Amino acid sequence: MPTIHQKALDFVKANAEQGDIKAMLVAFDDYGTNHEFLMNVGPEKGPLLTGIVAQQPEGGRVLELGCFCGYSSILIGSALPPGATLTGIEIDADSVAVARQTVEYAGLSDRVEIIEGDSGKIIPTLRGPFDLVFLDHWKDLYKSDLMSMESNGLLRKDSTIFADNVGPFFNPEEYLDYVRTSGHYDTEYHKSHIEYTDREDGVEISVYQG
Ligand code: CA
Numbered sequence: 001m002p003t004i005h006q007k008a009l010d011f012v013k014a015n016a017e018q019g020d021i022k023a024m025l026v027a028f029d030d031y032g033t034n035h036e037f038l039m040n041v042g043p044e045k046g047p048l049l050t051g052i053v054a055q056q057p058e059g060g061r062v063l064e065l066g067c068f069c070g071y072s073s074i075l076i077g078s079a080l081p082p083g084a085t086l087t088g089i090e091i092d093a094d095s096v097a098v099a100r101q102t103v104e105y106a107g108l109s110d111r112v113e114i115i116e117g118d119s120g121k122i123i124p125t126l127r128g129p130f131d132l133v134f135l136d137h138w139k140d141l142y143k144s145d146l147m148s149m150e151s152n153g154l155l156r157k158d159s160t161i162f163a164d165n166v167g168p169f170f171n172p173e174e175y176l177d178y179v180r181t182s183g184h185y186d187t188e189y190h191k192s193h194i195e196y197t198d199r200e201d202g203v204e205i206s207v208y209q210g
Contacts, residue, residue: 003094003098004036004038005068005069005094005095005097005098005099006094006098007031007035007036008028008031008032008035008036008038008069008098009069009070009098009101009102009105011027011030011031011035012024012027012028012031012102012105013105014027015027015030018105018107019105019106019107021074021075021077021078021106021107021108022078024074024102024105024106025043025046025071025074025075028040028069028071029042029043029196032195032196033196037196038068038069038071038195038196039068039195040068040069040071040072040195041071041072041075041136041164041195042195042196043195044192044193044195045164045192045195045201045203046072046075048162048190048192048203048205049072049075049076049079049134049162049203050075050076050078050079051079052132052160052162052205053076053079053080053081053132054079054081056080056081056084056131056132057081057084057131058081058082058083058084059081059082059083059084060080060081060083060084060085060131060132061084061085061086061087061129061130061131061132062076062080062084062085062086062087062130062131062132062133062134063086063087063088063089063126063130063132063133063134063149063154064076064086064087064088064089064133064134064136065088065089065119065133065134065135065136065137065141065145066089066090066119066135066136066137066138067088067089067090067095067096067099067114068090068095068099068136069095069098069099069102070098070099070100070101070102070103070106070114071102072134072136073086073088073099073102073103073108073112073114074102074103074106074108074112076112076134077103077106077108077111077112078106078108080111084111084131085111085112085113086111086112086113087113087115087126087130088112088113088114088115089114089115089117089119089122089123089137090114090115090116090137091116091117091118091119091137093116096114096116099114100114119137119141119145120141120144120145120148123145123148123149123152123154124148124152126152126154128149128152128153128154128155128156129153129154129155129156129159130149130154130155130159131156131159131160132159132160132161132162133146133149133154133155133159133160133161133162134162134164135161135162135163135164136163136164136165139165139166139170139172139175140172142163142172142174142175143172143174143175143178146161146175146178146179147178150184150208155208156208156210157208157209157210158207158208159207159208160205160206160207160208161179161185161204161205161206161207161208162203162204162205163175163179163203163204163205163206164203165194165201165203166189166201166202166203166204167191167192167194167200167201167202168200168201169194169199169200169201170201175204176204179204179206183209184208184209184210185206185207185208185209186206186207186209187204187205187206187207188204188205188206189202189203189204190202190203190204190205
């Protein structure tokens with residue numbers, strides 16, 4: 001039985017030309033809306049994310065935790081400034097396989113790398129700093145992985161942390177308390193909706209102050 005990830009990617013390949021990232025994202029959104037729910041960042045929160053990606057410096061570095069089928073990897077990849085790169089970390093082997101195919105089909109393999117493994121183990125092995133971090137894996141890991149990035153020197157002053165799914169449904173309270181009260185971040189909640197639904201969700205965008 002193909003996984004939901006593989007079925008979604010097969011649908012994307014059938015409905016979007018190789019290298020046409022915009023059409024690929026539309027096809028993923030179509031699949032998530034009309035076929036099976038996909039936990040993608042989606043078309044409503046997506047432009048907020050790409051707007052921040054586009055503001056990063058030339059040659060900048062973006063880190064993504066939780067790649068699922070590669071939707072946000074190609075969304076971020078498509079908006080990277082010249083010379084900038086994306087490193088994605090994904091623990092689920094099926095997701096890694098599909099995310100890598102998605103990146104390759106999008107023509108972004110030179111800028112986007114997906115690493116398979118446990119974020120808690122991989123973060124200490126990475127070289128810093130990252131200009132932008134997209135948090136979209138297990139909500140229980142947001143806080144511990146962010147603190148690990150701080151202590152391992154992966155953040156610099158003004159590194160931006162974009163945390164998806166922090167609205168009332170998922171409500172990662174410990175994470176929100178930390179970025180809002182630790183004094184290490186300038187932080188702001190942006191109200192939105194859970195992808196492909198009308199239920200409230202939000203993203204927290206936090207700028208590291210050191
Ligand atoms: Ca998400």
